[in-house]
Amino acid sequence: MKKLLVTLASLILALVLAAAPALAAGKKDPLAAWKPKFDPSGAEYTYILSNISHPVIEGIAAGYRIRDAVWEKSKGRLYVDFRPLAQLGGEKDVIAKLKLGAVQGMMASSVAAANVADRLGVVNLPYVVDTFDKLDKFRNDPELWVPFANSALSKGIMVADITGYGTYGWATTAPVRNLEDAKKINFRIAQAPVNADTYKAWGLKFTVMPWPDVPQALQTGVINGLDHTAIVCNITKKFTIAKYFTQLDYAQGLFIHLINKRWFDR
Template identity: 75%
Template sequence: MKRLVLRAMLLSAILLAGAASGWALDKNEVLANWKPKFDPSGAQYTYLLSNVDHPAIEGIAVGYHIRDKVWERSNGRLYVDFRPLAQLGGEKDVISKLKLGAVQGMLCSSVAAVNVVDTLGIVNLPFVVDSFEKLEKFRNDSELFDEFRNSPAAQGILAVDFTGYGAYGWATTTPVRNLAEAGKVNFRIAQAPVNADIYKAWGMKFTVMPWPDVPQALQTGVINGLDHTPIVCSITRKFDVAKYFTRLDYAQGLYIHLINKRWLEKLPADLQQILLETIAEESARARALTQQQQQAQIEAAQAAGIEFLALEPQERQKLIEKTAPVYDKWGKRIGPEYLEKVRARLNN
């Protein structure tokens, strides 16, 4: 645990240095820092793994840790060619490539994963998998996770594990202490049908917007709030403009590790085992680091003058009650029995 804490503190210092310099490092420099310390040219098999985000996030850096451990364990037979920072395209494009087998793996954001199959949207529903503890409980319940894992199999894909990027809340330019103040904010939400249904049910103003458009929209006042996590808001410098964060903790932001099923099944059995075991080990480790990274980023933001707020319990309960239509609609798409089973077990 001491090593994990020291790692989180070191990463936080690096991130703060990067933020202070305006993230001066370009993509090529960032990737050069993660270059493998081995020559992958002699590998018998290559696993091309994509992600759109920055490896400064622990849930993304996991791709490099999987790469190195798989290389060592397979004695150089299997090379995990990890490509973050959207090197292979946006998430919808990569999902299409994954189905075709042009890309073999993907760390897909949970908001985009619903484009693969509705069942994966269960992790986006409010107040279902809404804490780090519930996330581990969900992952370690074989019955719950196996249904999640196999749900995209008809699309030729398996959801073998996940990492994260923290707990969702509201980053805003004005303080939001209650639902009345939240009603005055125009929130940017992700391009995902689950999120739109959530904000409609809550009766909030929202704008569906691609992530690259957010900085200018926030600076010009087109939006004055973000539906996101403290880690992402801190690392991407959204706190330069949005000086308040209301901790809702209504869902865990995830990167779901998707694999092309056909490619995996063609891989020799011993390499399948090495790959899947390594993904499981490193994903669990990354989830632990994510919880520490979130706390480190909150503390760094507070030191920089960002005010962290929370709704009163009765206000949060109102949001839970307003979510009922979302459970009804998405329960039919996810499977009502599965949704009810997940909610019951995680709340037990």
């Protein structure tokens, strides 16, 4: 009997090992469509640019357009190594790497960017920059934009520009029809003081959590709602569990392009 079990275990192991290459080959690269059409191996400099979300969203795909434009304008000297999908970790971790210079650039969500400088969180205050007209005015008015863009210089961080990813609302496992319904939800919010202050002012329950931890937290019931944009929730399949969406439009979802100034000045 023991010999039979050993033989069976060996057979199972052999089958698993034989199947592994096929499974690996069948696994699709989610970023295959965005591979560069040039060989970056000869670049003199490399600029690692991080982002937490998926480039199928136009505001995130901008990272690849930056890569291609910089490659062309630098004549192949500078390669922007764009890393979306949280390849380098959660945003708070990447901000720490950015300050150290281990990462040279980051398209940080505006909520997370408030951890770099308080003023960067102003765009996430409810109903301050909540429409495209307000956003255009904010970006194109030097009196508004310059103090915002310069607010992180004391931390060694430059603000280059912004891109968008929709307007904020609530994805929840139960419908939210009014404030009383909302008070029954434990919302996941980003690791940002501006969000925590907002939810405290609204009198709502919340859990601060890195974005990569959200899928498991939703599945296990640690949270039953999240504060994000509809397009991000749809693309990242949050609606498979949190099937209800409340369109609040209280803020624009923005990615702020942060650059390590020490690297830039070299």
